[in-house]
Amino acid sequence: MPFDISVELFGQKYANPLVMASGTFGCGEVYKDFLDYSKIGAFVTKAVTMEPRAGNKPQRLVETPSGLLNAIGLQNEGLKTFIEDKLPNFENYSCKVWVNISGASFEEYEHIVTELNPFDSISVFEINVSCPNVAHGGMNFGTSCNDIGQLTSSLKKISKKPIIIKLTPNVTNIAEMAISAEQAGADGLTVANTFLGMAIDTEKRKPVLDNVTGGLSGPAIKPLALRCVYQVYKAVKIPIIACGGISNHNDVLEFIMAGASLVQIGTAVFKYPRCPEEIENGLLKWGKAKNLNNISELRGVAHDA
């Protein structure tokens, strides 16, 4: 029997556990000439906000050893243009589409969920309470158990699709945040967004990013994100979607063994747009060599040791 890497989640079937992370895959249009979308389970759109946002002023990106610092600031064209220009394409993609939603107030999140509810081409709402690069909303909600709980329960009342809360790792105890979301009815958790960091230009004697701080992503954060997933899996029963520095099939296996049901790939796709295909092949070969039936058998096994 071939090694089965498909995953059943929220009553939906994913071709494999690979999900392209928000902000690194546009709204699907960017990679369609490079990548066969049947080689991924899903992609998550760039964050959608109610009104268009220009994002932060440049400089917004800094390369670091093994990582990328970004302070994009949720640049997007707003809900109306998203519905008119991006959404109609979703039916043409041979993978699932998740929409990443961000807002400066609870009402904004509620409005966007209500407006997007009718569209069958959207499989999941990923609620971004973890953007480190905006002054209002974003990570402010994600660092308060109370706000996470209130927002989750209000969205659960109106949403016709699974609600996944994307947590920030920039807290003392990420498991507490996960428990608040679970108790308020969240269907799953993305663990996690970027880690707050910065860089200083020593010639100019000032921070490189105009926003001063940014979110660190890429291989540098993988061990940190893995620790977060491991801790969250111990604390909650709802599915975890791992995210942080994943760039090869062994990374994927580590996160699944720590407790993830699906994994997200972000920064790695900037370096090599076809990496999902390579990761899928790596997983298939690995499972076959080990004589395994299904990838889901591996979920959380590192906790049994």
Ligand SMILES: Cc1cc2nc3c(=O)[nH]c(=O)nc-3n(C[C@H](O)[C@H](O)[C@H](O)COP(=O)(O)O)c2cc1C
């Ligand atoms: C340029 C850039 C833009 C991003 N934009 C968003 C966003 O709009 N919404 C969001 O939830 N996460 C956003 N993220 C965070 C990623 O989805 C992901 O959580 C993070 O990069 C860690 O994964 P990685 O190390 O695989 O890149 C962004 C990341 C990058 C690098």
